[in-house]
Amino acid sequence: MVPLSYYLILSLILFSVGMAGVLLRRNIIIVLMSLELIFNSVNINLVAFSHHLQSMAGRIFVIFTITIAAAEVAIGLAIIVAMYRRVKTVYVDKLRGMKG
């Protein structure tokens, strides 16, 4: 029996690593991968609480999260492909089209 706090700390570490990836990397594909890491840490959190409280709500919610994440990846990668055709770069620093 693994205590709940172990899962919470693991999920926190994954979240922090994902957030560091979003904040520090400039390659937009790796930013999207880090977003997936954050999604996964949230899923671990939901399932751990669901297991701890002996409820099904968190597990059902994880199914919806996984679906939303799949939709997000499909749209996000489509946007990246469309953007790459236009500006020929994947670095978020080079995207200054909307800078005031």
Next chain:
Amino acid sequence: MEQIFFFIFAVVAVGSAVAVVAFRNPVHSAISLMVCFFQVAALFILLRSPFLAAAQLFIYVGAVMVLFLFVVMVLDLGRASFDEPVFHRRIWGIVVVLGLFAEVVYLTLKGEPSHIKGPYVDGAMMNNTEVMGTLLYTKYIYPFEIVSILLLLALVGAIALTMNSKGE
């Protein structure tokens, strides 16, 4: 015994997550992300949710990772990625991450989760998939329908975005 497996999966998951952020080459990052998804699926099995583990493998490792690798291949980013500029205010990023980490560690160790236990004990989770399917088609039928419409929208949107303006 369960704790040993938990620590194995957790260490590999954190290591591969760090590798995702640290590798220069997007292909290596994608492979590390796949390893991390595998470990998360194993953790779902430790948490008595085998259906979620299977869904995680099918959707993340099967679909999402193939999509990532496909886009890396189409855009030909494998070797052009060594001149990535560094974030000029990276110190603030590190400060934000460490601050959030310290705050949530404090809250996790101090906090006490409420103990309103539901009816789904480990014995009832033996037929996990059945329980989940029943709930999904009765109590959670409206979110289920909405999320299926959202998937359809994402499908149409992805095709519309990647098509050329000439419609080819």
